[in-house]
Structures are given as structure tokens and as C-alpha cells.
Amino acid sequence: MPNDLSADFVVIGSGIIGSLTAHKLLKAGASVIILEAGPRVTRGELVARFRNSPRRSDWMSPYPSLDHAPHPIYQPVKNNYLVQAGPYPYEAEYIRMVGGTSWHWAAHAWRNVPNDFKIKSLYGVGVDWPISYEDLEPFYQEAEEIMGVSGAPNTGSPRTKAFPMEPVTEPYAMRRIRERLASTYEVVSNTVARNSHSYDGRPACCGNNSCQPICPIDAQYHGGIAADSAEKAGAKLMANANVYKLEHDDKGHVVAALYYDAEKKSHRVTGKTFIVAANGIESPRLLLLSASEKFPKGLANHHDMVGRNLMDHPSTSLTFDAEEELWLGRGPQSPSSINAMRDGAFRTEHAPYRLDFTNISRVDGSTRSLIAEGVYGVEFEKRLRHSAAHELNVKNVLEVLPLPENRITLSSEKDSMGIPKPQAHYAIDDYTRKGHERSKEDFKRIAELMGGTNLRFSKEGVFSNNQHICGTLSMGSDPQTSVCDQWGRAHGHDNLFLASTGVLPTSSTCNSTLNGIAVALRTAQHIIEQMGKSRTPSAANESATERRPA
Structure with a gap:
């Protein structure tokens, strides 16, 4: 050794x-x-x-x-x-x-x-x-300046200095969502470690719709950098x-x-x-x-x-067809959100949440769904175009409370190196589930404001994971x-x-x-x-x- x-x-x-x-x-x-x-x-x-x-x-x-x-x-x-x-x-x-x-x-x-x-x-x-927010504030700023964070001022988090950069250009679909929801919700640009102009030797975001799994030009900061x-x-x-x-x-x-x-x-x-x-x-x-x-x-x-x-942060979501053509897929994948429910007295009763709009192209997912349905030919082209143009998704990002019974332990199983595997013990409690129930009111109102039809809520009781x-x-x-x-x-x-x-x-x-x-x-x-x-x-x-x- x-x-x-x-x-x-x-x-x-x-x-x-x-x-x-x-x-x-x-x-x-x-x-x-x-x-x-x-x-x-x-x-x-x-x-x-x-x-x-x-x-x-x-x-x-x-x-x-x-x-x-x-x-x-x-x-x-x-x-x-x-x-x-x-x-x-x-x-x-x-x-x-x-x-x-x-x-x-x-x-x-x-x-x-x-x-x-x-x-x-x-x-x-x-x-x-x-520690307090004030204890961490200078280190938030330090991290943002290292990564090159772009953001709008209305985030709900006090700042002693400005963001290193203004927000990345708002995609057309997000602009229309913001405009149509303005009477009820404030839709803001997400705070992201993504360049809106050249920064620290890296280029500005050029709108590739593949932030996940990989930004092809390093406009987005990551651990490799x-x-x-x-x-x-x-x-x-x-x-x-x-x-x-x-x-x-x-x-x-x-x-x-x-x-x-x-x-x-x-x-x-x-x-x-x-x-x-x-x-x-x-x-x-x-x-x-x-x-x-x-x-x-x-x-x-x-x-x-x-x-x-x-x-x-478990999530549930609503997918629906917006009244107008939005054509998701131009620009970053996750550009905008609603932050009205991040904090408030309601936290005594249910989980707070953000509401996040996806801008991921609908072509791949819709294609697979249509093929699974057995749809081909002219009908396939018609329905794919409609989904790609009109389909919209909004999800919640729910707080989970620290519960000792939710934990990582060692498994009796071993991995390919002969080391015990990690084992997850996990449950989603009523506090988080109540937040999910409250967020459905927002989902419905958002769909209404967007002239939405064909509402498809995520499967009840099933939460996607945000890693x-x-x-x-x-x-x-x-x-x-x-x-x-x-x-x-x-x-x-x-x-x-x-x-x-x-x-x-x-x-x-x-x-x-x-x-x-x-x-x-x-x-x-x-x-x-x-x-x-x-x-x-x-x-x-x-x-x-x-x-x-x-």
C-alpha cells in the first residue's frame, strides 16, 4: 500500500x-x-x-x-x-x-x-x-462572483451588492407567460450560474436547449471548471x-x-x-x-x-395545452419561475414551494408518446406540431422537513468494488403533501390565465425527484x-x-x-x-x- x-x-x-x-x-x-x-x-x-x-x-x-x-x-x-x-x-x-x-x-x-x-x-x-442569512450573505456573493451568476433583483433575498450579471435574455415563451399571468402572478427570471455576457473567459449563453445534460459551450458554470x-x-x-x-x-x-x-x-x-x-x-x-x-x-x-x-425537493406538475403557440425549446431549459409561496405564515401548516416553468423542447417527449399510442402518418405530424407549439408544463419545488427516519445507511449489498452500497430510507410526509395540494390551486389558475385545455396533472401520490x-x-x-x-x-x-x-x-x-x-x-x-x-x-x-x- x-x-x-x-x-x-x-x-x-x-x-x-x-x-x-x-x-x-x-x-x-x-x-x-x-x-x-x-x-x-x-x-x-x-x-x-x-x-x-x-x-x-x-x-x-x-x-x-x-x-x-x-x-x-x-x-x-x-x-x-x-x-x-x-x-x-x-x-x-x-x-x-x-x-x-x-x-x-x-x-x-x-x-x-x-x-x-x-x-x-x-x-x-x-x-x-x-447561522443566519446575514452570516452567509457575503459568501453567497463570493460564490456568485466566482460562478458568474445572472439574476433579476426581485428574488426575495436581500443583497449588499448587485448580481455579477443581468438575466439571460428571456425566451419568447417565457415573455408570453409573464405577460399573461401578470394580473395574478409575478413571473421572474431564474437566478442562474449562466452567462448573459462574456464572463471570466467563458462565452454568453447562445440558447442551446441542452443545459441538462450538458452546456456545449461552458456558458454555464459547472464543477469541471x-x-x-x-x-x-x-x-x-x-x-x-x-x-x-x-x-x-x-x-x-x-x-x-x-x-x-x-x-x-x-x-x-x-x-x-x-x-x-x-x-x-x-x-x-x-x-x-x-x-x-x-x-x-x-x-x-x-x-x-x-x-x-x-x-x-419532490415535485408534482401540470401539463396542458396553452391557447397560443409558445414553441418551448428556444433558450435555456429552466428560465422562469413564480416565488410568491416561498415564505409566509402558511409554513406552520404546509410546505412552501417555488413554481418553475420548463422551457424544454416538447418534440422528443411528444414523439415517444405518440409512437407509444400507435399514431403515425398525417395524424402524427398534426399532433406533434400541436404539442410542440402549445404544450406547457409547470411544476412545484416543495420543501421537505428534516426527519431523522429519512436517512442514508449502509446496505448489506456490495458494489462492484466490494464496498457496501448506500441504502435510502425515505418517505414524503403530510407537511410536503399538503404543500402539493395547495399548489394545485396555482396550477389551475395558471392554466386558466394561459387559456389552457387538456389539463394533465402528474399522477396523484407520485412525486418526481429534483436531485x-x-x-x-x-x-x-x-x-x-x-x-x-x-x-x-x-x-x-x-x-x-x-x-x-x-x-x-x-x-x-x-x-x-x-x-x-x-x-x-x-x-x-x-x-x-x-x-x-x-x-x-x-x-x-x-x-x-x-x-x-x-
Whole structure:
């Protein structure tokens, strides 16, 4: 087992959060090794895979699961990597490769609204965060300036500085939706990490309707760009390095990360401080896999909180035929939304939600539906044209409360590397279901205002998943109910930090990525400040533990 790699910081996971955390530490003068389970793949390769895929609506088709770094796949058949324990299936999709899952995200970069940080105090549900909106605001801004976020001013989240960019050009369909709904709803441009003009060496959005699974020109920021930046700043990034265990000493300090390469040869990497920066499924899995005689339940898990409070944003939707021709499919896929129900006194009774309009071309989906119906010839052409021109879809993005019984555990099944698979225990509670029921009133009113006919609600009781994994490493001030403190430091391990959407204590109504990045940048800033203190003359007499870089 070679042991020739060591650094000040060992970051596990090269996704957008891990790479940006590493980059910030590198700029402060630290040495960093990034370990990534999956391979390196270029944007050109991914674009080619998408264009050549027979499953154009399958956003995972350019990102196959590999034996040495498996991840969940559901089409054309399930690979059963994420084991389902029920009672409701949690079919999360994520990517294990350099840059992580944000290669194929919608680039939504909404901030929480201030009340999202204190829903227990205000509404008697969920938990309060150990930090406030004001604590996180400068790090929201830092993240937005790194990624190049474009947005409109009316987001409901206070700002001390303007967005880096104005919104991307509004597609025609979204303009007509905004105009027709104006008497009842304010439709706003989504806040997105997508260039509306050239920014940081990347071009402006040119309207490709394939933001998911891949922006073909990098107008949209993603983890691959973040990983490249970290490497240019000096990070040593090890691809195909599937970390399966963290080692610790007698005091509980983490001393090494063990990983398998693609041939299942084991390697050992040492460091002063370790940062687990995989997603909200793989991160708790690693902590649980690192169980030892001293920590039989796994690292940071003295109170059995690792993996608990799994959250996402389930959605239901309405599809209908608008009165006028809209021709979805020109411009970004998810450009506009309604935010009126993100916060309010109603949160004591039911989940808040955003309402999001899709701009995904209807051609592929309609073609498959018509063929399945057995429609061909002239009738096929007529109905396809009508659907492509008139069909409209609006979905809700519902908050899920942190519930301990919703969790990630280790399965008795093993993956292709012989490592226990992650297992999901998940249910959708009445709070979220009541939010869904309330949103149907909005769906009906939107259809009415658009002159809608042929209304098709999503199947009752069935919720689609938005892949916004959070909550499994929740931060908090009480070690009995959380996994890490407000700085991301794991309870019980002074040199182990968590940088992941998993640390988010609640899900709110916005995509989890920006929240995860902002929290991680705040963690990195805290570590850097502690590094500075440890180097001052007044620290000369401190103990070795106190002089640790983090």
C-alpha cells in the first residue's frame, strides 16, 4: 500500500463544492490533494456522448456508471446501486467523475430567503440553522462572483451588492407567460450560474436547449471548471481514486484516506486536515464505512446522526395545452419561475414551494408518446406540431422537513468494488403533501390565465425527484442532533471538516448547490483564519492540537 502522498489538506470529492473549497485554501498558501472516485472526462466527450445517445431525454446517458466508481442509473434499466429501503423510493441521480454532478445541473443559484434559517422559531417546524442569512450573505456573493451568476433583483433575498450579471435574455415563451399571468402572478427570471455576457473567459449563453445534460459551450458554470481552477492553483487532483475509509489515531484525529484505484489497488494518503466534500449520499456513506473499534458507528456518529434527515425537493406538475403557440425549446431549459409561496405564515401548516416553468423542447417527449399510442402518418405530424407549439408544463419545488427516519445507511449489498452500497430510507410526509395540494390551486389558475385545455396533472401520490440531496450531515450547535458545527467541523474530530450539501439543516425551496457552496466558502474562510492565528507569535506556546491548520 504506497504512502507517498501527503498535503496540508486532503479533499475527498472534486465536485463544485470540493473544488471551490480547495481553490480557496490554495490561494491562502496551503497544499491540497483532491481525491476523486471517478474519471476525467472533457466537455467535448460529453457533448459527443449526448449527441450520439439514442436516449436524448435521459440526462444521465452521457455519464455512465463505471465499475470502479459506480453511481445510480435508472435508464434504460436500473443498476440498483442506491438500495431502496422505502417506504417511498428515493431515486437520486448523481455523477462520480471529476467535476461531479453539476456537469448536468440546471444551474439554478437561488439564495435562501432570510426566514429559511429560522423556521423552527418562526413557524414551529423543522430546525433553525446555527447561522443566519446575514452570516452567509457575503459568501453567497463570493460564490456568485466566482460562478458568474445572472439574476433579476426581485428574488426575495436581500443583497449588499448587485448580481455579477443581468438575466439571460428571456425566451419568447417565457415573455408570453409573464405577460399573461401578470394580473395574478409575478413571473421572474431564474437566478442562474449562466452567462448573459462574456464572463471570466467563458462565452454568453447562445440558447442551446441542452443545459441538462450538458452546456456545449461552458456558458454555464459547472464543477469541471471549478476542478480545473483548483488544479491551476496548485492542487494535486487524483482521478479514479475511490476513497473507502478514513483512518484516525488514538485521539480521534483523522490521519489518512485509503482509496482504491481502477484496478482495486489500495493507496494511502496522509494530511493534516481532511475535508469530506462528496455529495449528501457518498459523504455519510464514507463516514459510516470508516467505523473502527474506537468509533464503532462510524466517524462523527457518536449520536447516530450521520446519514439522517435526508431531504430533497419532490415535485408534482401540470401539463396542458396553452391557447397560443409558445414553441418551448428556444433558450435555456429552466428560465422562469413564480416565488410568491416561498415564505409566509402558511409554513406552520404546509410546505412552501417555488413554481418553475420548463422551457424544454416538447418534440422528443411528444414523439415517444405518440409512437407509444400507435399514431403515425398525417395524424402524427398534426399532433406533434400541436404539442410542440402549445404544450406547457409547470411544476412545484416543495420543501421537505428534516426527519431523522429519512436517512442514508449502509446496505448489506456490495458494489462492484466490494464496498457496501448506500441504502435510502425515505418517505414524503403530510407537511410536503399538503404543500402539493395547495399548489394545485396555482396550477389551475395558471392554466386558466394561459387559456389552457387538456389539463394533465402528474399522477396523484407520485412525486418526481429534483436531485437536490441535502441534510445527511446536518450542521448544528448540539452534537446530539447534528453531525458538524456551524463551521463544518465534524463533532468529535477536530481536523475533519464536511463541505457538502449534506450539511444543510433544512432544504428550503431552492436548489441546494449555491447554499452548499456558500457554506463551504465560509468553512474555508474559518480554516484560513485559524491557520493565520496558529502562525502568530502569541500562538507559540499553544498545544500541538491548537496549532493544527484547522
